[in-house]
Amino acid sequence: MKKNNTGKKIWVDLDNSPHVLFFKPIIDELRNLGYEVFITARDTYQVFDLADKYGLEYEKIGHHYGKSKLMKVAGTILRSIQLSINVLKEKPNLALSHGSRSQVLVARSLGVPSIMIYDYEFATPLFIDPTWIMIPEIIPDHAIKYKKARVVRYPGIKEDVYIPRFRPDSRILNDFGIDKKEILVTFRPPATEAHYHNPESEELFKESIEFLSSHPETRIVLLPRNAHQKEFTINTWPDLLSARKLIIPEQVVEGPDLIWHSDFVISGGGTMNREAAALNVPVYSIFRGKIGAVDKYLVEKGLLTVIEKNEDILGKIKITKRNRETGGWGNDYVFKYVIDAIVRISDELKNGNA
DSSP states (O other): OOOOTTSOEEEEEEOSTHHHHHHHHHHHHHHHTTOEEEEEEEESTTHHHHHHHTTOOOEEEEEOOOSOHHHHHHHHHHHHHHHHHHHHHHOOSEEEESSOHHHHHHHHHHTOOEEEEOOOTTSOOOSSOOSEEEEETTSOGGGOOSOGGGEEEESSOGGGGTGGGOOOOTHHHHHHTOOTTSEEEEEEOOOTTSTTOOTHHHHHHHHHHHHHHTSTTEEEEEOOSSHHHHHHHHHHOHHHHHTTSEEOOSSOOOHHHHHHTSSEEEESSHHHHHHHHHTTOOEEEOOOSOOOHHHHHHHHTTSOEEOOSHHHHHHHOOOOOOOOOOOOSOOTHHHHHHHHHHHHHHHHHHTTOO
16 A cells, blocks of 8 residues: 555544543644644544544444454454455555454555554454554563563553543533432443353452432432443333433533533443542442453552442442532653554654654
């Protein structure tokens, strides 16, 4: 493939919903620095809705292929073929994603250098390596099977890239009809289609809803990951939904905004747990896969509580109001560190030193 002669064209692939918030400020800053950025996005969870909400222009390519490992592999290959058409047309100098296997496959086959960012060391390894990986420095060396010269480490956690720029909007409480005296709980079910899913999380999900709904002052905002989870919720707790004790948003909501206005969070996945920790909001994890280094770090700092069994729901979850303090979520240091690393690699490529 003929290279872009400016040396400043970057391809960003939005492979999952958390990547929209993560990459939005990165894309804006790269463009401010004179880079051309083109974006592809996969139809999975709320990627398109979030990208639209944040005003990102993107090419819709591929979708989620369910929990079957065989279909996941087939889907990755099929999406890679679909992506190749756009990449051949755009001729990027660098590919950038947060764990997009399809992007790495396309980039390697077309000779485009790639940076894969990720923060969970137990994700299924790729059969083709990216050119560089970028990970939190919290993840230990022994957990990374990769050439050290091609590993870029950044301080903190990935949520530190965008949370410091967050400013809360109180209208979200009015949108859900929630009184400030009520105890608001944000709940994200487990990722049942992920390769690392443990069925124990589903039992904890159901037991937690039953426990929370028994408290007279709680209101639960549930964020289903897909249509199947939404349908399951509607069929399982129709009375809670009709009483507005349990609420499923009709439109996509900004995760950090909902989290900040919550008194605590329960989640079966990493990003929402870590966003809550970054915002100093009490958070309980019902994730029952292998606990990664980032979550262990948050547990050690007292920013995350792990729920391992049904008894922990009653014993560990504290149903209480919290004191909210606006701001104090860090600074732009991590964001600037990540930007500088991307720019440094891009410059090395342009100068033939990478």
